[in-house]
Every structure is written in structure tokens, then in C-alpha cells.
Amino acid sequence: MTCLLVFLFIIGACIGSFLGVCVDRIPRGKSVIFGHSHCACGAPIPPCLNVPILAWLLLRGRSKCCGARIPFKFFLLELLTGFLLPIMFLSQRDATRTAIFFSLTCCLLVVSFIDIDTMELPDFLTIGLAGIGLVVSIIFPKIHGTTNVFASAHRSVFGLLCGTGILFWIGMLGEWIFKKEAIGLGDIKLIGAIGTFCGTKGCLYAIFGGSATGTLFILPFLLWRLLFPKKKSHTISILPFAPFLSLGTILFILCGKFSLLL
Numbered sequence: 718m719t720c721l722l723v724f725l726f727i728i729g730a731c732i733g734s735f736l737g738v739c740v741d742r743i744p745r746g747k748s749v750i751f752g753h754s755h756c757a758c759g760a761p762i763p764p765c766l767n768v769p770i771l772a773w774l775l776l777r778g779r780s781k782c783c784g785a786r787i788p789f790k791f792f793l794l795e796l797l798t799g800f801l802l803p804i805m806f807l808s809q810r811d812a813t814r815t816a817i818f819f820s821l822t823c824c825l826l827v828v829s830f831i832d833i834d835t836m837e838l839p840d841f842l843t844i845g846l847a848g849i850g851l852v853v854s855i856i857f858p859k860i861h862g863t864t865n866v867f868a869s870a871h872r873s874v875f876g877l878l879c880g881t882g883i884l885f886w887i888g889m890l891g892e893w894i895f896k897k898e899a900i901g902l903g904d905i906k907l908i909g910a911i912g913t914f915c916g917t918k919g920c921l922y923a924i925f926g927g928s929a930t931g932t933l934f935i936l937p938f939l940l941w942r943l944l945f946p947k948k949k950s951h952t953i954s955i956l957p958f959a960p961f962l963s964l965g966t967i968l969f970i971l972c973g974k975f976s977l978l979l
Contacts, residue, residue: 721803721806722803722806722807725802725803725806726799726800726802726803727799728802729798729799729800729801729802729803729819730769730770730795730796730798730799731769732798732802732823733769733794733795733796733797733798733799734767734769734791734794734795735749736794736798736823736826736827737790737791737794737795738754739827740790740791740794740827740830740831740834741791743827743831743839743842744831744834744835744837744839754767756780756782756783756785757780757783757785758780758782758783758785760780760782760783766781769795769799770792770795770796770799773787773791773792773795774792778792790830794826794830797826798822798823798826801819801822801967802815802819804971805818805819805822805970805971808970808971808972809970811859813857813859813860814859814860817853817857817860817914818860818914818970821846821850821911821914821966821970822963822966822967822970824842824846825911825959825962825963825966825967826963827842828842828843828846828907828959828963829957829959829960829963830960832903832957832958832959832960833957833960836957837903838901838903838904838906838907838959840903840906843903843906843907843909843910844906844910846907846910846913847877847906847909847910847913849913850873850877850910850911850912850913850914851870851873851874851877851913853913853914854869854870854872854873854913854914855869855870855873857869858870860914861873861916872916872917873912873913873914873916874913875912875916875917876911876912876913876914876915876916876917876919876920877909877910877912877913878909878912879912879917879920880908880909880911880912880917880920880923880924881905881906881908881909881912883908883920883921883924884900884904884905884908884924885900885905887900887924888900888901888904888905900958901958903959904958904959904962907959907962908920908923908924908962911923911962911966915966915969915970918969919966919969919970922965922966922968922969923962923963923965923966923969924962924965925965926961926964926965926968926969927958927961927962927963927964927965928961930961930964930965931956931958931961934956934961935956
């Protein structure tokens with residue numbers, strides 16, 4: 718079992734390296750399949766310096782060719798996927814469910830990092846993911862805890878409608894209270910995609926779990942401004958919500974069966 722987990726960690730880290738390419742190239746409209754890896758200065762990166770996790774550590778986060786800083790997000794992605802794959806395997810105890818939910822997790826990580834960088838969620842990722850979720854739910858109904866194709870499809874569609882509906886009205890309420898857009902349409906499309914894979918319970922877990930973690934994240938900044946109003950501090954006017962929705966979804970996948978929501 719230990720050897721299998723180590724193998725899964727290595728595979729996960731390699732997948733994380735590819736996700737880093739997606740995060741870097743998708744916002745710039747470049748292909749994630751064609752084109753060799755290269756430094757920001759344009760120099761190609763040899764395979765020996767492109768080993769997941771180890772390369773970043775050995776290079777101390779700087780490019781060997783020009784000394785430019787290598788963004789920490791690439792190392793973090795490789796580390797996250799490296800650990801998440803074996804953990805997810807232990808959680809699901811099923812190869813099919815592990816493959817499907819890990820694939821969903823990878824998409825959520827890409828979407829989250831793109832949202833952090835650009836504050837935008839590409840439609841082809843969110844809407845495309847929703848379409849894939851509906852198809853996968855029909856082909857592999859076990860992801861919804863059933864062997865009935867129609868029951869699985871129903872839970873997938875209802876998850877899509879319920880998730881988008883709840884987040885839409887929360888956004889409308891927030892806009893009415895704060896007099897500005899509270900939740901973007903991209904986030905609404907994303908929660909719909911999550912619902913196709915995780916059903917209504919997964920949507921609720923993602924929305925309220927994401928809101929709770931988002932509140933915990935922003936609370937120290939609000940307390941600082943309250944206690945020291947005259948001191949200069951970093952303020953957060955716009956907070957990307959996709960990372961918190963993704964975190965809630967991943968927690969649901971890993972430990973949702975122990976949640977009171979179930």
C-alpha cells in the first residue's frame with residue numbers, strides 16, 4: 718500500500734505540473750498541448766529542470782537561465798495534486814470514483830488559480846465542466862451513490878439547477894445590500910458545474926463551506942481595520958470566490974460522508 722501511495726503522489730505531482738501550464742497559458746489564449754516549456758525570458762527549460770516539486774526546491778524558486786523568480790503557485794499546485802491524489806484514493810476506495818473526482822479537483826484548481834490571477838472564470842471551463850459532469854453522471858452513476866442511470870442523471874441536473882439558483886439569489890441579495898455586484902456570473906456557472914458532479918448536497922457544502930472559509934480568510938483584515946482605523950493596511954475590495962467554492966467541494970469529496978449534511 719505504501720508503494721502505491723508513493724506512486725500516486727508522483728503521478729499527482731506530474732499532473733500538477735501540467736496544471737501549472739494550464740494556469741499560465743489559458744488566460745493568455747495559448748495552447749496547453751503544443752509548445753515546449755520555456756522561461757519568462759524565452760529560453761527553453763530542459764527536462765532535467767522541469768521535474769515536479771524537486772526542480773523548484775533545487776533552484777530555490779529562481780530560473781537557472783536568467784535568475785527570474787519562478788512563481789510559487791506552480792510549486793504549490795504540484796504539491797497539492799501530489800498529496801490530493803493518494804488522499805482521495807484512500808477516501809473513495811474506488812478507482813473510478815477516485816479518477817472522476819480527482820479530475821474534477823484538478824479542474825477546480827485550475828479555475829481557482831486563474832480566478833486569483835485574473836478575477837475571471839472562462840466560460841469554456843465552467844460551462845464545459847458542467848456538460849462533462851452531466852455526461853459522466855449518466856455513464857458512471859456510482860458517483861452519485863446509485864446504480865440507476867436515471868436517478869444519477871436526476872441528481873446531476875437537480876444539482877446544477879439548485880446550485881445555480883441558490884448562488885444567484887445570494888448574489889442578488891448581496892447586490893441589494895452592498896449596492897454592487899456580490900457574486901459574479903462565473904461563480905454561478907462554476908457552482909452549477911460542481912452540482913452536476915456532487916449533487917445538491919455537494920452544492921450546499923461548497924456554497925456554505927466556501928462562504929465560511931472565505932469569512933475566516935477576510936476576518937483578520939476586517940478586525941485590523943476596526944482596531945486600527947488610522948493605520949495603513951491592505952484592504953480587500955474584491956475577493957475571488959472560486960477558490961473557496963473549490964475548497965468546499967474538495968472537502969465534501971474527501972469527508973462529505975462524515976458531514977451532517979449527509
